[in-house]
Amino acid sequence: MTSRKRSPHDFIFKEELGHGSYSTVFKALDKKSPNKTYAIKVCSKKHIIKEAKVKYVTIEKNTMNLLAQKHHAGIIKLYYTFHDEENLYFVLDFAPGGELLSLLHRMGTFNDVWTRHFTVQLIDALEFIHSHGIIHRDLKPENVLLDRDGRLMITDFGAAATIDSGLSDDSTKYKSDDNCPNDNQNCASFVGTAEYVSPELLLYNQCGYGSDIWALGCMIFQFVQGHPPFRGENELKTFEKIVALDYPWGPNNRINISVSSVNPLVINLVQKILVVGVNERISLKLIKRHSYFSKIDWNDKAKIWRGIWQNSQGQSIPQTSGTLPNSPQNILPSRQLHIIDTPARSIQITKQKRKKPTKISNTTSSIVVWRKRLGISTGKDDLGTVPSAGPTMITASDSNISTSTRAHSAPNVNSPQNSQSNQAKRMQPVVPNRIPPKVPVVNVNMRNMSTPPSKSANPPSKPVNPPSRTPPIPPQFSSASASASASVPASAALLESSIETQHQDAMQTLDGNSNTDIHILKQDYVFIYGIPYEHEGPAMSLNSYNKIDNDLITSLVSQHKEELKISELFLQLLTLKKNGMLSYKNTDMEENESRQNEEHQMANIEDTDLSMYDFEFNELTRKGFLILEKYKKKLWFISLPSYSLLSKIPFNAVKSLTVNNNENWVDCFFRARQLLEEKQILDRISNVSFDSKVSTETSSSPSISRKEHTASIGNIVAPPNHNSKHEIQNNVSQNKNIGEEIPFHIPNSVKNKPTANSAPSFKQPRVLSGNNLSRTSKKTNGGVPNSAPAVNTFNNSTVPVPNHRPSANLTNNKHNLATSKKQSPSTFSTLSPTTKSQIKTTGYRQSTPSPPLPPMEFTAMREKYCAPSNMVISSSRYEVLHTLNNSQTNFDREIASRGASAAFRSLQKSKKKK
Ligand SMILES: Nc1ncnc2c1ncn2[C@@H]1O[C@H](COP(=O)(O)OP(=O)(O)OP(=O)(O)O)[C@@H](O)[C@H]1O
Numbered sequence: 001m002t003s004r005k006r007s008p009h010d011f012i013f014k015e016e017l018g019h020g021s022y023s024t025v026f027k028a029l030d031k032k033s034p035n036k037t038y039a040i041k042v043c044s045k046k047h048i049i050k051e052a053k054v055k056y057v058t059i060e061k062n063t064m065n066l067l068a069q070k071h072h073a074g075i076i077k078l079y080y081t082f083h084d085e086e087n088l089y090f091v092l093d094f095a096p097g098g099e100l101l102s103l104l105h106r107m108g109t110f111n112d113v114w115t116r117h118f119t120v121q122l123i124d125a126l127e128f129i130h131s132h133g134i135i136h137r138d139l140k141p142e143n144v145l146l147d148r149d150g151r152l153m154i155t156d157f158g159a160a161a162t163i164d165s166g167l168s169d170d171s172t173k174y175k176s177d178d179n180c181p182n183d184n185q186n187c188a189s190f191v192g193t194a195e196y197v198s199p200e201l202l203l204y205n206q207c208g209y210g211s212d213i214w215a216l217g218c219m220i221f222q223f224v225q226g227h228p229p230f231r232g233e234n235e236l237k238t239f240e241k242i243v244a245l246d247y248p249w250g251p252n253n254r255i256n257i258s259v260s261s262v263n264p265l266v267i268n269l270v271q272k273i274l275v276v277g278v279n280e281r282i283s284l285k286l287i288k289r290h291s292y293f294s295k296i297d298w299n300d301k302a303k304i305w306r307g308i309w310q311n312s313q314g315q316s317i318p319q320t321s322g323t324l325p326n327s328p329q330n331i332l333p334s335r336q337l338h339i340i341d342t343p344a345r346s347i348q349i350t351k352q353k354r355k356k357p358t359k360i361s362n363t364t365s366s367i368v369v370w371r372k373r374l375g376i377s378t379g380k381d382d383l384g385t386v387p388s389a390g391p392t393m394i395t396a397s398d399s400n401i402s403t404s405t406r407a408h409s410a411p412n413v414n415s416p417q418n419s420q421s422n423q424a425k426r427m428q429p430v431v432p433n434r435i436p437p438k439v440p441v442v443n444v445n446m447r448n449m450s451t452p453p454s455k456s457a458n459p460p461s462k463p464v465n466p467p468s469r470t471p472p473i474p475p476q477f478s479s480a481s482a483s484a485s486a487s488v489p490a491s492a493a494l495l496e497s498s499i500e501t502q503h504q505d506a507m508q509t510l511d512g513n514s515n516t517d518i519h520i521l522k523q524d525y526v527f528i529y530g531i532p533y534e535h536e537g538p539a540m541s542l543n544s545y546n547k548i549d550n551d552l553i554t555s556l557v558s559q560h561k562e563e564l565k566i567s568e569l570f571l572q573l574l575t576l577k578k579n580g581m582l583s584y585k586n587t588d589m590e591e592n593e594s595r596q597n598e599e600h601q602m603a604n605i606e607d608t609d610l611s612m613y614d615f616e617f618n619e620l621t622r623k624g625f626l627i628l629e630k631y632k633k634k635l636w637f638i639s640l641p642s643y644s645l646l647s648k649i650p651f652n653a654v655k656s657l658t659v660n661n662n663e664n665w666v667d668c669f670f671r672a673r674q675l676l677e678e679k680q681i682l683d684r685i686s687n688v689s690f691d692s693k694v695s696t697e698t699s700s701s702p703s704i705s706r707k708e709h710t711a712s713i714g715n716i717v718a719p720p721n722h723n724s725k726h727e728i729q730n731n732v733s734q735n736k737n738i739g740e741e742i743p744f745h746i747p748n749s750v751k752n753k754p755t756a757n758s759a760p761s762f763k764q765p766r767v768l769s770g771n772n773l774s775r776t777s778k779k780t781n782g783g784v785p786n787s788a789p790a791v792n793t794f795n796n797s798t799v800p801v802p803n804h805r806p807s808a809n810l811t812n813n814k815h816n817l818a819t820s821k822k823q824s825p826s827t828f829s830t831l832s833p834t835t836k837s838q839i840k841t842t843g844y845r846q847s848t849p850s851p852p853l854p855p856m857e858f859t860a861m862r863e864k865y866c867a868p869s870n871m872v873i874s875s876s877r878y879e880v881l882h883t884l885n886n887s888q889t890n891f892d893r894e895i896a897s898r899g900a901s902a903a904f905r906s907l908q909k910s911k912k913k914k
Contacts, residue, residue: 005082006080006082006091007082007084008040008082008084008087008089009031010030010031010032011028011029011030011031011038011040011091012028012029012031012034013026013027013028013040014026014027014028014029015027017039020041020156021051021053022043022044022047022048022051022053022056022057023041023042023043023044023090024041024042025039025040025041025042025092026039026040026042027039027040027094028040028091037094037096038079038091038092038093038094039076039091039092039093039094039095040089040090040091040092041089041090041092042087042088042089043057043087043088043089043090044086044087045083045086045087045088046086048088053158056158056159057088057158059157059158059159059160059161060090060156060157060158060160061078061081061090063134063157063160063162064076064077064078064090064092064157065078065081066132066134067128067129067132067134067157070128072125072128073125073151073153073301073305074121074122074124074125074128074151074152074153074154074305075125075128075129075153075154075155076092076093076095076145076153076154076155077092077093078090078091078092079091079092079093092155093147093153095145095146095147095153095155096146096147096148097145097146097147097148097150098145098146099141099142099143099144099145099146100118100141100142100144100145100146100152101140101141101142101144103146104141104222104223104226108226109223109224109225109226110223110224112224112263112266114223114308115220115223115224115263115266116292116293116296117308118144118152118223118308119216119219119220119223119292120293120296120304121151121152121304121305122144122152122154122216122219123216123284123287123288123293124298124301124304124305125152125153125154126139126154126212126213126216126284127284129154129212130209130212130284132162133162133163134157134160134161134162134163135160135161135162135163135207135208135209135211135212136154136157136159136160136212136215137159137160137161137207137211137212138156138158138159138160138193138196138215139154139196139212139215139216139219140193140195140196140215140218140219141219141222142156143155143156144219147307148307148309149306149307149308149309149310150307150308150309150310151305151306151307151308161207163208163209194235194238194239195218195228195230195231195238196214196215196218196219196228197239197242198210198211198214198215198242198278199214199242199243199245199276200276200278202239202242202243203243203276208278209283209284210278210281210283213273213281213282213283213284213287214273214274214281216273216287217229217269217270217273217274218230218274220266220269220270220273221247221249221270221274224262224263224266225248225262229247229248229249229250229270229274230242230246230247243276245274245275245276247274249267249270249271249274250271250274263292265290265291265292266292268290268291268292269282269287269290269292272286272287272290273287519577519578519579520575520576520577520578520659520660521576521577521578521659521660521668521671521672521675522574522575522576522659522660522661522663522665522668523573523574523575523576523657523658523659523660524573524574524658524659524660524661524665525571525572525573525574525587525640525641525646525649525657525658526571526572526573526574526584526638526639526640526641526665527567527568527570527571527572527638527639527640527641528567528572528574528584528602528636528637528638529560529563529564529567529636529637529639530634530635530636530637531556531560531563531634531635531636531637532633532634556635557615557625557637560637564637564639567637567639568639568641570586571586571587571641571645571649572584572585572586572587573585573586573587573657574638574665575599575659576605576665576668576669576672577672578672578675579604579672579675579676580604580605580606580672580673580675580676581601581604581605582601582602582603582604582605582628583599583600583601583602584599584600584602585598585599585600586598586600587657602628602636603628603630605669605672605673605676606673606676607630610628610629610630611628611629612626612627612628612629612666612669613625613626613627613628613629614626614627614666615627617638617639617665617666619640619664619665622639622640622641622642622643623639623640624639625637625638625639626638626639626665626666638665
């Protein structure tokens, strides 16, 4: 895998190859090397969430990433993953030959040569998969594709699981399948297809390498018979047949080999595979020694992987209608040649029919029903009742067993590089060893410090388009996608937040703060200066809402510069907890212990009237202010002590009291916000009702329903309680180093916004970006938000230029945020020696473009306090106010107020009253 990040714009999307249950696959050309053709699987984020497929997508990505590390001809390779606002993209090997099932359908059955050819390749590929500790769990001809020359390629790892033993070819390695249903649990996350489900899964709720071998046996049977061995009128009947081994070659249906057209060795092999007792089932190792493969040199990979449409020299066989391609391997002659009417080479898959949704739900509920009917108790307690001849049971809790996510262990956060002390880090004013935030933040300063701004900075994006419909549309086909894809989702990154949280926990331990409250996101020494204000109140007056802008902040800083200086005498220990609580303790060294422990609550990140402004705030240079505003109540100016001052703090105090000083405050604020969003999403998701496919038995039980759903969204999204949330985070964090490119995000736009396409059954979580402290989009040009409407407004050059600097406008300024500009005379300069002043606020996303904003009215204050030209002024207040004033429809107003703080909502109400 290359580490270079790609985007949908790097590819030319061609025709659609087919649909999956949550994805659409397109043929695509790499713009940089047009000869290279890929298949790009485009998964709609919205759909994934709605259908609770997050788990499968994650598993698929992780598993394919793992397998892609070592090339194998028989596995569809995952080259890149990336995402945009709406979709996740998997860039895969293109398999022009289509599905093996299609070929089989066209031909009816495979002859012996082809059967052996495909079986040999399947075995080799399966061995490779198992050697990585992976169980595919959904092997079937649909999930086997063909390349141009007729080599098979296994795909669809969305159901995979991992056995972490590192042992291959051992059918006795089993895992207790937590995803599998038992008597009391209808588990929507059950995976597999009824016809290929192994008896151990049905009977003992287990799957292992042997389950894949079972499916292999079913496929071999299907190759020569044209249909799977176990097929009942319905799934229940199919299950009954599986456990009774009721199939044409089974013990009760002795086949008369002499009249059969099938190679008896094939029959013998299948009979050795399709054995109910997994311990008696033949292993891959023994399969390879079976007489059917007596002429196969398993070490001769080139020969094994010769295409079915290639001759022994590896050249493509010219297509001759009605003739059978040459045998790729000189082994046992087939007993009967099959007549092929359709030349194999003419098989095309330019456009495949839309697939039916997977049978997961049906199959799962069928399994439950079936088990109940047959009186099979397959709960966890019954695992010990498996016949003694059965495999050693390894429960999911055993250390060597894991889900597929587990196989990819997280980077060792305890590594020496990371374990330097806080003190040491403080003394090194370099870019700290911090985890780069995975989600965009508005803190341009920090980004600019560590990343040179891109010269070709993209202009701010157009207004955010509404989420796309499913199925997903590739960028070329959708202008909405195109514009959206230019931005990284600014909203909650569910997986990432979990990853980061996990990392955070690890960091606390690493910092030696094992006794620290694990709920603390960040704790560090700061200076805090609070200015109380009320609307038209005594301490500070705000005449109108749009006054919180660069001028006002500048003026405030100027007005209060003496107090701000004094505040720097009193160090405070600022604490941000994962529940969003922000508090501080005075830590003046002179003060006594009891006073130090007194905690002052400041705000909660969740407060809808909390806004954040970044005024030159730079944690590396320790300059500037992070300004929190609790609307009409208080402004807090937070600044950072210098390194030299910090060095005076006793080492132990730093070590024991600071938490996560590798991550900057702005990131942590956003992360706290995300955690809260995540929690709300989880609460929402756990209440989502099931689709109609789930059996009524289950849906009648709310507790089961909830549990099932929790399981269905897997170990990523939905913790039933706070403990499991940590487990989730553990699991997710272990994925972290696998997809080295872009972890998938679940965007706020998906979670929060009701759209025209929202399924009614999917309850939209309440709007989370209801305050100004919501995440905005990152752009490569230094982190400038590019999708917040306010910034879009700036892009339209509608934001006024301060009178004293008429030639500048904020459009340009925005592009040049990172470039040094002449500082305009400002009293602020005494406080901040840097040459730039920036006030940045977070914007909000809206699903409809608002009318262009008129120039903001500046007041007399502008003359008094010169706003530096490169300020990005406070956005959401102004925009919302404008929208409220100008929009014609309630919908627009609603959109506006949704993205606004409580203050704006109350304004809206008061305007209505008027
Ligand atoms: N790499 C590929 N090359 C060519 N065609 C592909 C490729 N991957 C998938 N396809 C085709 O695209 C279609 C959809 O594939 P996708 O993997 O999205 O769904 P699926 O796995 O078949 O279905 P489900 O999501 O229900 O498991 C399938 O018909 C498949 O044949």
